[in-house]
Amino acid sequence: MSNTSARExxxxxxxxxxxxxxxxxxxxxKWVPAPIEDKAARVARFVELMSAMRTEVHQVKGDxxxxxxxEIMKERGxxxxxxxxxxxxxxxxxxxxxxxxxxxxxxxxxADIEEFRDELFEASAxxxxxxxxxxxxxxxxxxxxxxxxxxLSLVPPVHFAVVKADKIWTSFAEAIxxxxxxxxxxxxxxxxxxxSKTADIELILQFGVxxxxxxxxxxxx
Amino acid sequence: MASNAKFNFKxxxxxxxxDKQLRANFKFATDTLRGKRLAVFSDPxxxxxxxxxxxxxxxxxxxKLPQLLEQLxxxxxxxxxxxxxAETVDEANNIVLDLMEKHSAHKMVKGKSMVSEEMHLNxxxxxxGKLPLETxxxxxxxxxxxxxxxxxxxxxxxxxRKQIAQIFADNIPGVSYTEDTSELLAIAxxxxxxxxxxxxxxxxxxxxxxxxxxTLCLVENEGNGRMCTAVxxxxxxxxxxxxxxxxxxxxxxxxxLLCGSATGQRIxxxxxxxxxxxxxxxxxxxxxVHLIILDNxxxxxxxDKQLRQTLQCIRCGTCLNHCPVYTRIGxxxxxxxYPGPIGEILMPQVEGLDKKGSxxxxxxxxxxxxxxxxxxxxxxxxxxxxxxESYDMDGEGVVKGHGxxxxxxxxxxxxxxxLTQVNATxxxxxxxxxxxxxxxxxxxxxxxxxxxxxxxxxxxxxxLKDLAKKEGIRNE
Amino acid sequence: xxxxxxxxxxxxxxxxCLVDMAYPKAGMAGIKLLQREGVEVIFPQEQGCxxxxxxxxxxxxxxxxxxxxxxxxxxxxxxxxxxxxxxxAGMMKYHYLELFKDDPEYYEVKKFCDRxxxxxxxxxxxxxxxxxDKGSPVKLTWHSSCHARREMxxxxxxxxxxxxxxxxxxVEIEREHECCGFGGTFSIxxxxxxxxxxxxxxxxIKNTGTKKFLTGDCGCMMNITGHMGKEKVxxxxxxxxxxxxxRING
Numbered sequence: 037m038s039n040t041s042a043r044e045x046x047x048x049x050x051x052x053x054x055x056x057x058x059x060x061x062x063x064x065x066k067w068v069p070a071p072i073e074d075k076a077a078r079v080a081r082f083v084e085l086m087s088a089m090r091t092e093v094h095q096v097k098g099d100x101x102x103x104x105x106x107e108i109m110k111e112r113g114x115x116x117x118x119x120x121x122x123x124x125x126x127x128x129x130x131x132x133x134x135x136x137x138x139x140x141x142x143x144x145x146x147a148d149i150e151e152f153r154d155e156l157f158e159a160s161a162x163x164x165x166x167x168x169x170x171x172x173x174x175x176x177x178x179x180x181x182x183x184x185x186x187x188l189s190l191v192p193p194v195h196f197a198v199v200k201a202d203k204i205w206t207s208f209a210e211a212i213x214x215x216x217x218x219x220x221x222x223x224x225x226x227x228x229x230x231x232s233k234t235a236d237i238e239l240i241l242q243f244g245v246x247x248x249x250x251x252x253x254x255x256x257x
Numbered sequence: 258m259a260s261n262a263k264f265n266f267k268x269x270x271x272x273x274x275x276d277k278q279l280r281a282n283f284k285f286a287t288d289t290l291r292g293k294r295l296a297v298f299s300d301p302x303x304x305x306x307x308x309x310x311x312x313x314x315x316x317x318x319x320x321k322l323p324q325l326l327e328q329l330x331x332x333x334x335x336x337x338x339x340x341x342x343a344e345t346v347d348e349a350n351n352i353v354l355d356l357m358e359k360h361s362a363h364k365m366v367k368g369k370s371m372v373s374e375e376m377h378l379n380x381x382x383x384x385x386g387k388l389p390l391e392t393x394x395x396x397x398x399x400x401x402x403x404x405x406x407x408x409x410x411x412x413x414x415x416x417x418r419k420q421i422a423q424i425f426a427d428n429i430p431g432v433s434y435t436e437d438t439s440e441l442l443a444i445a446x447x448x449x450x451x452x453x454x455x456x457x458x459x460x461x462x463x464x465x466x467x468x469x470x471x472t473l474c475l476v477e478n479e480g481n482g483r484m485c486t487a488v489x490x491x492x493x494x495x496x497x498x499x500x501x502x503x504x505x506x507x508x509x510x511x512x513x514l515l516c517g518s519a520t521g522q523r524i525x526x527x528x529x530x531x532x533x534x535x536x537x538x539x540x541x542x543x544x545x546v547h548l549i550i551l552d553n554x555x556x557x558x559x560x561d562k563q564l565r566q567t568l569q570c571i572r573c574g575t576c577l578n579h580c581p582v583y584t585r586i587g588x589x590x591x592x593x594x595y596p597g598p599i600g601e602i603l604m605p606q607v608e609g610l611d612k613k614g615s616x617x618x619x620x621x622x623x624x625x626x627x628x629x630x631x632x633x634x635x636x637x638x639x640x641x642x643x644x645x646e647s648y649d650m651d652g653e654g655v656v657k658g659h660g661x662x663x664x665x666x667x668x669x670x671x672x673x674x675x676l677t678q679v680n681a682t683x684x685x686x687x688x689x690x691x692x693x694x695x696x697x698x699x700x701x702x703x704x705x706x707x708x709x710x711x712x713x714x715x716x717x718x719x720x721l722k723d724l725a726k727k728e729g730i731r732n733e
Numbered sequence: 734x735x736x737x738x739x740x741x742x743x744x745x746x747x748x749x750c751l752v753d754m755a756y757p758k759a760g761m762a763g764i765k766l767l768q769r770e771g772v773e774v775i776f777p778q779e780q781g782c783x784x785x786x787x788x789x790x791x792x793x794x795x796x797x798x799x800x801x802x803x804x805x806x807x808x809x810x811x812x813x814x815x816x817x818x819x820x821x822a823g824m825m826k827y828h829y830l831e832l833f834k835d836d837p838e839y840y841e842v843k844k845f846c847d848r849x850x851x852x853x854x855x856x857x858x859x860x861x862x863x864x865x866d867k868g869s870p871v872k873l874t875w876h877s878s879c880h881a882r883r884e885m886x887x888x889x890x891x892x893x894x895x896x897x898x899x900x901x902x903x904v905e906i907e908r909e910h911e912c913c914g915f916g917g918t919f920s921i922x923x924x925x926x927x928x929x930x931x932x933x934x935x936x937x938i939k940n941t942g943t944k945k946f947l948t949g950d951c952g953c954m955m956n957i958t959g960h961m962g963k964e965k966v967x968x969x970x971x972x973x974x975x976x977x978x979x980r981i982n983g
């Protein structure tokens with residue numbers, strides 16, 4: 037229901053204006069933060085900056101994260117954990133939960149949001165994979181998918197995320213290149229750098245305003 | 258606060274300056290924000306480099322704006338985003354309303370959008386019986402209190418914790434007064450989560466729209482932007498047509514500039530890149546995504562090669578935080594959607610000098626804004642340009658309402674002044690006059706304004722020219 | 734007297750209209766500081782205002798006429814043009830280019846602009862002036878004009894000169910970056926905002942605990958000392974050139 041005359045009028049003015057105001061514009065310089073060559077240094081920087089924004093980061097080897105996850109869930113008395121099936125981490129989750137009676141249940145997200153909305157809004161934690169991380173400004177790259185929908189990292193108050201150490205790049209620009217972002221990015225792609233926060237009251241930083249109050253990241257080597 | 262003809266800048270300045278609490282709130286906030294910005298941009302060389310990159314990118318966009326917008330439109334369509342064009346705020350408002358009617362929508366959850374403020378969308382929708390709900394915490398606070406934002410980035414910055422506590426207690430049923438910020442936060446979270454879950458439609462702004470891929474980028478910390486764009490079945494995004502950027506690779510420097518300038522962060526909590534509605538097989542996300550691209554005077558601004566620099570703005574608000582005038586009178590005094598230095602140059606161009614021509618007088622031209630602008634908009638020069646157009650002495654004005662200030666008295670004063678500066682005899686006479694009578698001038702007009710808080714200037718008995726002659730300094 | 738053995742230079746001096754009318758002693762002091770470095774100073778009697786008041790007030794053509802007059806007055810030789818004000822120097826160095834950007838006179842104006850220097854930066858950078866303090870111990874603070882800071886970038890030079898004076902303790906002011914509220918005709922067109930700004934600036938000066946402030950711009954000085962006078966604040970303001978000259982002459 038686009039108003040075609042509005043579109044035409046706007047473009048008529050824009051074309052006229054761009055000729056009237058034509059001016060030389062130099063090719064913009066590039067800005068790419070200097071690469072951190074050493075992987076350990078990249079990971080260290082990522083961990084340091086993520087932690088500084090109140091993200092809880094655990095550096096673990098191999099599959100250790102699953103045990104750590106169960107430990108944290110017990111400590112915090114989380115009542116369930118929503119996850120997506122058929123992902124890199126789902127098998128490990130399912131295996132670890134199998135036969136366990138004294139642990140809060142694992143809830144697979146299988147239905148469309150319309151049927152799952154109420155359950156999701158009542159959930160106490162969610163877990164997702166990530167595409168990797170960015171060291172120099174400390175963020176995780178998430179590409180939500182049919183298996184791991186976008187709200188999995190947003191609605192539950194605790195968000196667990198798994199980041200592979202060898203997928204931590206120096207900068208956003210590097211991640212764009214490494215992931216072939218333009219060609220492959222999904223419907224919704226995002227960077228997450230910490231728990232939801234605000235400073236709208238007296239510029240005091242407070243966490244957990246709309247999204248997760250806690251972000252817990254496993255950096256897996 | 259709408260763009261009404263009765264805007265009385267002088268009175269709103271007087272009122273704002275008299276409000277001690279307001280001044281204290283702004284001083285505290287802007288001092289804090291300046292400090293935070295400086296902590297992120299601590300290396301002057303790198304900052305300068307980054308600003309030059311930002312400037313180059315935005316200037317490039319402006320040289321090919323129609324082409325980029327065409328590309329953006331085509332790519333958005335490919336991605337399943339429905340694109341609408343609005344010449345005026347009325348048209349934009351009606352597009353939103355039509356979309357709501359079409360989906361039988363009553364409740365709208367809104368992420369922060371300055372374009373929606375420009376449209377006065379909330380008022381418009383409320384008048385139509387709809388329920389638009391602000392979800393950004395700052396916007397939520399001022400909506401409860403029925404006020405417009407006083408800052409582009411921190412809308413409730415003019416209120417302190419006690420005032421916010423009172424607003425909550427007065428306006429949210431069942432809430433009692435508490436100054437505990439975490440309690441206030443919990444109340445807002447609880448109320449708004451229910452709204453996200455049940456809203457019929459979500460609305461957001463757009464920080465950058467990438468032409469090559471048809472991607473809408475949304476910068477935020479709270480997660481409300483993600484909620485508004487991912488939970489309701491329909492997402493409507495609003496953007497000014499200058500928000501288009503060419504390529505994905507342009508985003509990292511612009512995003513860094515925006516975060517650092519706006520809130521002194523290296524990165525925000527969320528950077529959201531939306532490429533369309535829910536696709537087959539996906540379990541969430543809106544089923545429809547609409548993009549409304551608003552002109553509202555922007556395409557005209559593009560025509561002038563000096564004034565077009567106004568369109569480079571990425572709405573970071575750092576010029577507000579650094580402006581000695583804004584920090585003292587606050588955002589509301591400007592009576593405009595965009596206050597501070599950027600408002601002084603943008604609003605008169607959008608609404609006309611005859612309506613908003615007083616805004617460019619609110620600058621001492623100290624250049625603080627220009628020094629920090631992430632995309633290097635020469636704000637002081639644009640303020641001078643609008644002052645020129647206000648009098649339009651050369652008759653070449655292009656801004657709506659140019660020449661509104663033309664006055665015979667001022668013209669004579671400046672012509673007379675010129676004569677004393679270019680003609681040696683007149684200069685001598687003027688100096689003589691100043692020496693003889695300068696210290697006896699009646700305190701009227703400009704001198705009255707000056708002496709309201711200052712003693713009269715003391716003119717010397719002998720001018721520097723006299724002294725130089727006496728000392729035998731070589732004349733040439 | 735001069736302690737600069739370099740070959741004798743000649744410079745032009747642009748006194749500024751405000752110095753001419755209200756602060757001639759400061760203007761003369763600038764000339765003497767230059768002469769002291771073995772520099773011959775030419776002071777063209779036909780000079781006027783730099784044009785900034787009209788330029789900032791919406792009267793571009795009047796500003797341009799006045800600017801063009803100055804370009805002509807200083808066109809006899811290619812000597813540097815020294816200005817005892819960061820604001821007027823900024824106008825002449827950068828804004829004349831803006832005024833003439835579309836005119837055939839642009840290149841002539843550009844040559845003029847390239848010759849413009851602010852006094853303290855010329856003394857410090859070009860002449861490498863060295864001062865021996867003969868005054869008694871004093872504490873003072875420094876006010877930088879916005880254009881000295883952001884256009885001419887000469888604040889550090891001014892301070893470097895002050896720091897050569899061993900009996901002078903320079904106390905830094907808070908919010909040095911912030912405008913004093915003068916802004917030329919701004920102080921008259923927006924008197925209330927200007928008043929609030931100068932009030933805060935005087936508070937910041939008071940908070941340094943000093944009894945004196947120096948500045949390189951007489952516009953700011955007239956504004957700040959004017960408010961101090963009205964508020965009966967016993968703090969003195971002085972142009973940096975006048976102060977240095979007093980100190981080195983004892």
